[in-house]
Amino acid sequence: MRAVEQLQGAPVPASALERLVLPSRVAGYAPPMLDELTASGEVVWAGAGALPGKDGWIALHPADAAPLLLPPPHPLELTPVHRAVLDALSGGYGLFFRQIAEQVRAAGHEVADAALAEAVWDLAWSGRLTNDTLGPLRALLGSGRTAGATAHRARRTAPRGRWAGSTARPAVSRGGPPTVAGRWSLLPDREADPTLRAHALARTLLDRHGVVTRGAVAAEGVEGGFAAAYRVLSAFEESGQARRGYVVEGLGAAQFAMDGAVDRLRAISTAAERGAVGAGPGAGTGPQALVLAATDPANAFGAALPWPDAPPAAETGGAGHKPGRKAGALVTLVNGRLTLYLERGGRTLLAWPADDAPAEGARPDAALRAAAEALARAARDGALGTLTVERVNGAPVLTDPFWSGLLEAAGFHATPRGLRLRP
Numbered sequence: 001m002r003a004v005e006q007l008q009g010a011p012v013p014a015s016a017l018e019r020l021v022l023p024s025r026v027a028g029y030a031p032p033m034l035d036e037l038t039a040s041g042e043v044v045w046a047g048a049g050a051l052p053g054k055d056g057w058i059a060l061h062p063a064d065a066a067p068l069l070l071p072p073p074h075p076l077e078l079t080p081v082h083r084a085v086l087d088a089l090s091g092g093y094g095l096f097f098r099q100i101a102e103q104v105r106a107a108g109h110e111v112a113d114a115a116l117a118e119a120v121w122d123l124a125w126s127g128r129l130t131n132d133t134l135g136p137l138r139a140l141l142g143s144g145r146t147a148g149a150t151a152h153r154a155r156r157t158a159p160r161g162r163w164a165g166s167t168a169r170p171a172v173s174r175g176g177p178p179t180v181a182g183r184w185s186l187l188p189d190r191e192a193d194p195t196l197r198a199h200a201l202a203r204t205l206l207d208r209h210g211v212v213t214r215g216a217v218a219a220e221g222v223e224g225g226f227a228a229a230y231r232v233l234s235a236f237e238e239s240g241q242a243r244r245g246y247v248v249e250g251l252g253a254a255q256f257a258m259d260g261a262v263d264r265l266r267a268i269s270t271a272a273e274r275g276a277v278g279a280g281p282g283a284g285t286g287p288q289a290l291v292l293a294a295t296d297p298a299n300a301f302g303a304a305l306p307w308p309d310a311p312p313a314a315e316t317g318g319a320g321h322k323p324g325r326k327a328g329a330l331v332t333l334v335n336g337r338l339t340l341y342l343e344r345g346g347r348t349l350l351a352w353p354a355d356d357a358p359a360e361g362a363r364p365d366a367a368l369r370a371a372a373e374a375l376a377r378a379a380r381d382g383a384l385g386t387l388t389v390e391r392v393n394g395a396p397v398l399t400d401p402f403w404s405g406l407l408e409a410a411g412f413h414a415t416p417r418g419l420r421l422r423p
Helices: 002-007 014-021 031-039 080-088 097-106 113-125 135-141 194-209 214-219 225-238 259-273 312-317 366-380 401-410
Strands: 043-050 056-062 129-131 183-186 289-293 330-334 337-342 348-351 387-389 419-421
Touching (some): 002 194, 014 056, 014 135, 014 289, 043 113, 043 129, 080 097, 194 225, 214 225, 289 366, 330 366, 366 401, 366 419
Antiparallel strands (some): 043 056, 289 330
C-alpha cells in the first residue's frame, strides 16, 4: 500500500507495472497482493491512454485520494456502443461483462462480444472505467499472470457416470472473454474544487520525488504543467511545508524539497567528498545496480536530470538511437548513475563506461559488470521476456569482443542474431 501511495497518479506502462515497477519496490511482489487491495476497494486503477499493440498507460490510486488526483478522461470519440456501456454502469455499481452485454443489447445495440470487449477497453484506457482486479489487464497483455477467479482454465471433458449424456456446457464462458473478466464500474467523479486537487497533487509530487523540479513535473504530464504546481509549492514554502533552493546543481532555484530529502542528499554529498565509491545508496559498498523501466518515476534521467551525451561509438553507428522515457525501454543505474539503456524490444543497447571507451582487450569496469549482471538477473527472473541484444552503441555485438565477452560472462549466449538470454 505504501508503494501505491508513492506511485499514486503516476502513469506507467501496464506491461511494466507488475514486471518492473512494483517488484522494484515490494520484496517478493506477487499479483494477488495488488488484487487484494483492488478487490477490497482500497485501491483503484485507471487507464491513462492506449499504447501500440495491447499495452497502455495505467495509474494506481488509493481509493480515498482518487477523486483528488484523477486527471480528466482522455479524448475519445464515443460511439453509441460506448455510450450504452456508460449508461449501463451509470447506477454507480459494478457489473460483470455479461450483465453489461445484456443491458447494451436491451438498449437496441446488436454487438458481438469481441466488439463489446473492445469498446470496454476503449473506455478503460481513456480513464472512464476500472475493474475490481487487474486480471483482465493481465489477460489482455498476454502475460498469463492471472489470479483467482480470472485465471485461465483448461476445458474439461464431460464427466462420466450419472451425468453422462446430459447437455454439455457451452464452449463460450458465461462471464465473457478473459480480457473483460471481473466487475467493471465507472471511475469516481473528480473533486470539483481545483484548489483541493492542486494541493493534493503538490503533496503527492513531494512524497514521490523528494525534490520536485520542472523536469520531473513535465515528465509526468501533470495537468497545467510546472506553472500550476509552482504556485502551490510556493505557498507550501511560505507556510513551512516545503523548502525551496538550489538542491540539485544546475537545475536553478525553482526546486522544492521535503526536509528529509535535503538531509539525505547532504549525507550522500558528504560521503562522496570523503572518497566513498559512487554517489547512491550503495556508496562505499561497491557497485549497486538497479534495473528500472525508463518511464519509472524513480528514474530521474529524462526528467529531473538530462540524459547523458550518447556514447562516442553510438554517435555515428547508432542509427539514430537515443535514450528516452519510452514505454518498453529500460535503464540500469549503478550507484545512481546511468550505465545501460535498453531500447524497447531489447535489440539495441547503449552503454556508458565509467572511463573512456574501452580499449580492445580491456577488462570491463566494475560498474559495467554490475549493470550487465543486473540486466541478466532481470531477464532470468522473467521481467524482460526473452532478451536478444544485437547491437551495442551502434556496433554488432557479435563482432565486438569487449561487449560480447561482458554479456556472455553475465549469462548471455551467442546465437546467429545476437546474444540471447531466456527467462
